[in-house]
Amino acid sequence: MHDHSHHDHHHHHHAPLDTQLAEAEALCxxxxxxxxxxxxxxxxxxxxxxxxxxxxxxxxxxKAERAGAAPPTVYRALDFLLEQGLIHRVESLNAYVGCVSAGEQHAHQFLICRDCGTTLELSDAGIEAALKAAAAREGFSAxxxxxxxEGVCGNCQGA
Structure with missing residues (x-):
């Protein structure tokens, strides 16, 4: 395990992988x-x-574990996981991250460090509400x- 204690106050603690997988199974x-x-x-x-x-x-x-794996295999699995709210797609990176609060209705805000690539998930309902209100003022239903x-994480700033 890596020591993530320096930024734990920013987001939820990650449960052990087995726990996360068990929770995912229960949600499904x-x-x-x-x-x-x-x-x-x-x-x-x-x-x-x-x-x-x-x-x-x-x-x-x-492919290391499943010789027959092909792009559609992966994309179908990713689509399913996105639909279930178990992962998120980080659009600007065209990449995927696990959801730290799967199963809860929540807003997604990602802080992406352009130096090391670390991505933190925030879940700030206030930000979501402000954006929805701004959209509504334009007659738009978000x-x-x-x-x-995008920015630089605390770690890289200190480096």
């Missing part, structure tokens, strides 16, 4: 969805990654919001 059961071994494997790879991971990087890792903030 509750919604009547099927977390197949493949989907579970892709989820585990995303959760284990230290930073946002792209579909092709996932495919390479998957359905999905992903806010991505």
């Amino acid at each position: 059961r509750k919604s009547g969805a099927q977390l197949t071994p493949l989907r579970r494997q892709v989820l585990a790879l995303v959760l284990k990654a230290e930073q946002p991971v792209g579909a092709y990087a996932l495919l390479d890792q998957l 359905l999905k919001m992903t806010v991505e903030i």
Whole structure:
């Protein structure tokens, strides 16, 4: 395990991988969805990654264990995990991260360090409310919001 204590106050603690996978299975059961071994494997790879991971990087890792893995295999699994709210897509990086509060309705704001690539997920309802209100003033009904903030993390600033 890496020592993440320096920025733990920014976001939820990450549970051990087994716990996260068990929670994911429970969430899928509750919604009547099927977390197949493949989907579970892709989820585990995303959760284990230290930073946002792209579909092709996932495919390479998957091929080590599943010779027949192809891009559609990975994309279908990722789509399922996105639908279930177990992972998020970081649009600006075209990559995927595990959700730190899967199963809860929450806003997604990502802080992306342009130096080391570390991505922190914030969940600030105030930011979401302000954006929805701003959209509503324009007569626009906001359905999905992903806010991505690029900058330099505390670690890299100190370096």
